Amino acid sequence: MDNVMAIPIQSKETVPDRLNGSLGVGAIVFMVVAAAAPLTVIAGTVPIGISVGDGAGFPAMYLLCGAVLGLFAVGFTNMSRHVPSAGGFYAYIGRGLGRSAGLSAAFLAVLSYIAILVAVYGYVGAAINDLVSAHTALSMPWWVWSLIVAGVVSMLGHRQIDLSGKVLSVLLLGEVGVVLLIDTFVVGRGGHHGFSTAPLHLSAVTSGAPGIAIMFALAGFLGFEATVVFREEARDPARTIPRATYAALALIGCFYAFSSWALVSAWGDKGAVTEAGANSGGMLAETARRFVGGYAADLVSVLLITSLFAAILSFHNVSARYFFSLGKTSVLTQRLGRSHPVHGSPHRASAVVTVLALLLIVGAAVARLDPVTQVFGWLAGIATVGVVALMLFTCLSVLIFFRRNRVDSRLWPTIVAPGIALVCLAGCLYLTVDNLPILVGGSNTLALIIAGILLLAVALGPIVARLRPLANALAIGES
Numbered sequence: 001m002d003n004v005m006a007i008p009i010q011s012k013e014t015v016p017d018r019l020n021g022s023l024g025v026g027a028i029v030f031m032v033v034a035a036a037a038p039l040t041v042i043a044g045t046v047p048i049g050i051s052v053g054d055g056a057g058f059p060a061m062y063l064l065c066g067a068v069l070g071l072f073a074v075g076f077t078n079m080s081r082h083v084p085s086a087g088g089f090y091a092y093i094g095r096g097l098g099r100s101a102g103l104s105a106a107f108l109a110v111l112s113y114i115a116i117l118v119a120v121y122g123y124v125g126a127a128i129n130d131l132v133s134a135h136t137a138l139s140m141p142w143w144v145w146s147l148i149v150a151g152v153v154s155m156l157g158h159r160q161i162d163l164s165g166k167v168l169s170v171l172l173l174g175e176v177g178v179v180l181l182i183d184t185f186v187v188g189r190g191g192h193h194g195f196s197t198a199p200l201h202l203s204a205v206t207s208g209a210p211g212i213a214i215m216f217a218l219a220g221f222l223g224f225e226a227t228v229v230f231r232e233e234a235r236d237p238a239r240t241i242p243r244a245t246y247a248a249l250a251l252i253g254c255f256y257a258f259s260s261w262a263l264v265s266a267w268g269d270k271g272a273v274t275e276a277g278a279n280s281g282g283m284l285a286e287t288a289r290r291f292v293g294g295y296a297a298d299l300v301s302v303l304l305i306t307s308l309f310a311a312i313l314s315f316h317n318v319s320a321r322y323f324f325s326l327g328k329t330s331v332l333t334q335r336l337g338r339s340h341p342v343h344g345s346p347h348r349a350s351a352v353v354t355v356l357a358l359l360l361i362v363g364a365a366v367a368r369l370d371p372v373t374q375v376f377g378w379l380a381g382i383a384t385v386g387v388v389a390l391m392l393f394t395c396l397s398v399l400i401f402f403r404r405n406r407v408d409s410r411l412w413p414t415i416v417a418p419g420i421a422l423v424c425l426a427g428c429l430y431l432t433v434d435n436l437p438i439l440v441g442g443s444n445t446l447a448l449i450i451a452g453i454l455l456l457a458v459a460l461g462p463i464v465a466r467l468r469p470l471a472n473a474l475a476i477g478e479s
Contacts, residue, residue, distance in 0.1 A: 023234045027169070028227055028244035029251065034168040035223030035314035036252050037120070038259075039175035039307035043300065045216055046260045047280035052438070053213030056198035056269035057205035059260040061217035066253025068424040069221055072391055073249055075398035075418030077242035080228055082407060088229045088322060089390040096397025096404075104461025105390055106331055110322050111457045112386030114353070115379040116222060117315040118360045121146045122375030124308035125361075131301055143365035149309060150357055153316050157350035158340070171310040175303045176255065178296065182284070183262040185291040191265035198269050199261060211431040212438060218428055219384045220256055223311075224248050225391065226318045229325075233344075263287060316353055323349035330468065373441055381439040382450050388429045389454070395422040 023031075049058045076092070083091050089109050094102020125142035128149075133139040156167060187195075198204035227245045234240040264272040266287045275283050288296035324346035327336025340347040364375045395418045402414035432439075436447040 023230055023240070025240050025243045025247060028230050028234060028240065029248045030169045030172050031230065031314050031317065032224055032227055032244065032248040033251055034172045034310040035226065035318065036220060036248075037175075037307050037311035038172075038252070038255055039179055039300070039303055040123075040311065041220040041256060042179050042259050042263065043284040043304055044281065045220055046256075046263060047276040047283040049213050049216040049260075050264065050272055051276035051280055052209060053216060054205055054208040054210045055273045056196055056264050057201070057207060058199075058213050058217070059196075059257050059264060060199035060205045061210075061213045062220065062253055062256040062260060063199075065214065065217045065221060065428075066249060066257070068421060068428065069224065069249055069253075069391075070246075071417045071421035072225075072395060072425065073245050074413050075421065076225065076228075076394060077245050078408065078413040079398050079401060080231075080241050081238055082401070082405075083228075084231070088226065088318075088325070089394055090322075091325070092228075092394050092401075093390070093397045096399075096401035097393065100462040100465040101393070101397075102461070103331060103464050104458040105393060106322070106326055107457040107460045107464075108386050108454065109390055110319070110326070111454070112383045112390070113315055113319040113322060114356055114360075115386070116383035117312060117319055117353070118357055118364075119376045119379035119383065120308055120311050120315065121150065121357060121361055122364065122369075122371035122379070124149055124305060124312060126371040127305050127308060131305060134301075141365065142371040143361050146361050146371075147358065149312060150354060150361065153309075153313050154350070154354040156313060157316050157320055157345070157354070158347050159345060168310050168313060171306045175307040175310070178288075178299050178303050179255075179259050179284075182288050182292055182296065182300075183259055186262045186266045186287070189291060191262075192268040192271060194265075196261060196264045196269055196272075198264065199257075204269075212435050214428060215384070215432050215435050215439065217256075218388065218432070219380065221249075221252055222383060222387055223314065223318070224252055225387070226314075229318050229321045266291060316350070316357075319353045320346045320350040323352050331464065378440050378446065378450070381436055381447075382453065384439065385429070385432050385436060385450070386454055386457075388425060388432050392422065392425040392429055395419075395425060 046058065049061065050056070054061070079092055079095075083095055090102050090106035093105040122142065125144070125146035128145040129140060129142050132145075224245070227241050227248065231237045231241060234244075263284065266272075267275050275286070279286060285297040285300045288300050323332065323336050324339070325337070326332045327334055327338070327349065329337070336346075336349045336352060338348060339345060364371070369375050398418040399415065399422065402408055408414050433451070436450065437444050440446045440450065
């Protein structure tokens, strides 16, 4: 070990390197479900899935994807007991596939979460300007609103995680509440002319373009796996993390499936496809106006913004904890792995995330990119492919880890469930990559550029592993 550069050790009394918090199952679930942005998915993604995917059968895709991710969660949460790290995916992949693979996963994860964070910044900037300009004479460029939101998020990210958890709880209850209100009125009035049964028929579920439908349905679950990132700030993480993961997954899947079914029922099978194609962005608001009243449509417009804000805050917190863990395990500068002496927050890592987001927002503004079709569409494409790839390799890591270490002899959580999930996620990754041009506006050139960026992030892993021999050793359990 003489040729290995020593890592300076500093006293925890003088330089804290642990995060403080008392998050329970409910708080972590709120954090994760908020990242999924339920109202944004129902208002934005579901109509697109209906119009360009498998039509009225689209709600079934949420149950299908939820089942696949449930199998993934079995192995993921079982392995979490043996990986006492808040490093997220890269700690798990490194533990099973080795340090180079873990570092590749680390850079891919950071790229994916920063991408989705900035993607939502673009969306929220446009949404705020649309709402303000519709009711006042004030109109400003989208990026001005995005920068204002970034300032608020930065302040919350600097404080202890419990504060963000409380803010997210309030915002999440509001957005879920308005969707459930619409669902209740649709069901109470019997839908358009009865309830849709299309999701129950295989012919309807597999009609149209089911591959595209799976891709959009899977994108709605982004962020559910981030429960392990809050390990250091959780009460009794051995119990809290698995329970929060399953609870978040069940809530997201059931909510999406039921609410998208109600949306289809509100228009009828054929009518839903027509409306989704003609008015995808305003389909939910129009449904609210027809079944509840004008005030509900206005409420959807307002709560869409709070939904996007909640997603930004959640993704910011996840990204900051990735940077914190990368600093703590010497992948990046150790300064990032130091927590605030009072708040116990990853304040330096949070500041880095804010700076990166600001640079990308300003860059998008200078390049005159459209905040929704380009900033949101392109960066969401990067994040979707990145996270699905990370889940795929996490499943592979779970299989190898339990076969190699023999710390758990049960077949279901160590072989069967992660094995089935591995095959299913491989199919999902293929469909996502194959349909990536659609996700980024139909450009094959842009899809190739995005693929190149993702591969570049992966290629950094072996390079850093060679240049920094001790990098990531703590996260994957090496000494």
